[in-house]
Amino acid sequence: MKIAFVSGLYPPAIIGGAEIVLQTLAEGVRDRGHEVLVLTTKEGGDIERDRVNGVSVIRVPIKNIYWHGSKAPRKLWKKMIWHAMDSVNLRMSSIARDILKEERPDAMNVHVIEGWSAGVLAVGKSLGIPTVQVLHSANFMCPNSNMCRNERNCETQCISCKVLRVAHRSISNNADAVVGVSQFVLDRHLSAGFFARAKRRVAIHNVRNLNFADIGPLPKDASAERKFVFGFIGGISPVKGVGVLIDEFQSLGETNAELWIAGRGQPQYEAELKSRCSTSRIRFLGYQKQADFFPHVDALIVPSLCQDTLPTVIPEAFGFGLPVIGARRGGIPEMIKDGCNGRLFEPENQGELRTIMTRFLQGEEDLDGMRCAVKESASDYSNIGGWVDKYVRLNADLIASRGE
Structure with a gap:
């Protein structure tokens, strides 16, 4: 089984826990004897092929006004433009399509959509690749990922989130399965009408690589x-x-x-x-x-x-x-x-x-x-083997049921 993991950042580029979780998962799947490929973004230049701890990584220069993996401070107006371009980034979707057509994975797992945009789910669907979306945050609903404004939680999407996420609900229907790293984040999306066509909906808590x-x-x-x-x-x-x-x-x-x-x-x-x-x-x-x-x-x-x-x-x-x-x-x-x-x-x-x-x-x-x-x-939260097996079984089930 060959699995392509798609995420905006991948180590050594790290801005949060999702990158570490993905690295642990990718290496765990590889250790199970499966072929693993990671598609991620980089700042400028050409497409690079890399190996990180034995995992094949393809780094694509981001097609936006800046690379979000940089820790440089950004003005609010630049952030707004960045998120608007990232909402449905057709240029990134086109690059993803070319790579996936060449690599021909059996399944695709999307983690953090920032950098690729939600459009990568539609790419997987169009190529007939069973696709899993893993929800690490509320990013599908809110560009800030936390649905929180002025120290108050947003019960529903605010106007700016509705504008910047206007296409995400319908695009989410391209996922064959959706995983929430908590039951809360999964239920929040499902109750808002996201991933309505996903055949599998499951919560899998993250684990940490600590003994x-x-x-x-x-x-x-x-x-x-x-x-x-x-x-x-x-x-x-x-x-x-x-x-x-x-x-x-x-x-x-x-x-x-x-x-x-x-x-x-x-x-x-x-x-x-x-x-x-x-x-x-x-x-x-x-x-x-x-x-x-x-x-x-x-x-x-x-x-x-x-x-x-x-x-x-x-x-x-x-x-x-x-x-x-x-x-x-x-x-x-x-x-x-x-x-x-x-x-x-x-x-x-x-x-x-x-x-x-x-x-x-x-x-x-x-x-x-x-x-x-x-x-x-x-x-x-330390049983990495059992955690990896849950993702392996989910992907294997989707591949086996393809076309049903």
Whole structure:
């Protein structure tokens, strides 16, 4: 079986978790003895054929006003033009058609459509290639991918999203199967009328290439004077709820606890958050490696305001034996079993997170029991072989049923 994976970026070009997930999947499928090809984009020049960890990669110069893999800041008007051109990019579709006709894969799996545009699904359909769309975000519905504006979740598409995604609902019908990396993101698209003709609709949680069994929690200082540490790690932005977290922590008053915030954000926003802190018990650590951060934290907090599809920081924390306090947003409740491996809260309910933190500090939560449950949860997200097999079976089933 030969599978072509299509995505806007592929390592070493990385701007998010989707690129890492795709690399893990492509290499896993290859290790199962199947032929793998990755179609991705690059900045300018000619089409390049590359090999990354033994996987064949074709990098196509993007036909747009800039390459989205660059981290250079862009003005709003340039972003708007870029997304308008990316909505249905016929030039990229033409290149994809030529490559797929030459390579003749048995199936095509599309991951992140940015750079190729949704039109690549129609290309697969026209060539008779069984096609799977994997949803890592709400990108089919929203160019910003998160359906969130001014720190508020959009229940439906706003006007700009409707304009820039006017063709995506009908184009989505070219997919033979659709996979959501969370049940939430899959249901959101299906309920909005996307992928109505997909024969297979399934949620497959992402896994991480970490050996959780070997990591385990490092020994913590057992001193009675040791402070209880709540932690946050990730991008520092308004939609990630860091401001809510700071306010709720400070409302605890005097307590034997600290809040450690690891990650980076826009300098102006970071300065604003720091100015709101009235206690030295809140520490901004900047970028931290997980192995340097998690062993010194007692509980992770994921206070997202936006509908996060499936934050990988949660299973990563599970791998270090940490219970997680997470917002009832997106796919977060699919990973956190309330009262078992962590706690869930509604970020818009002022005081709810503070109450949970207080219970942790006063010993009203069974932290030892949670840590035992966390180990079981971690194993669910470390079974890369089982995860790869789900995608292999899905593609094999589509190929076998072609023409039915």
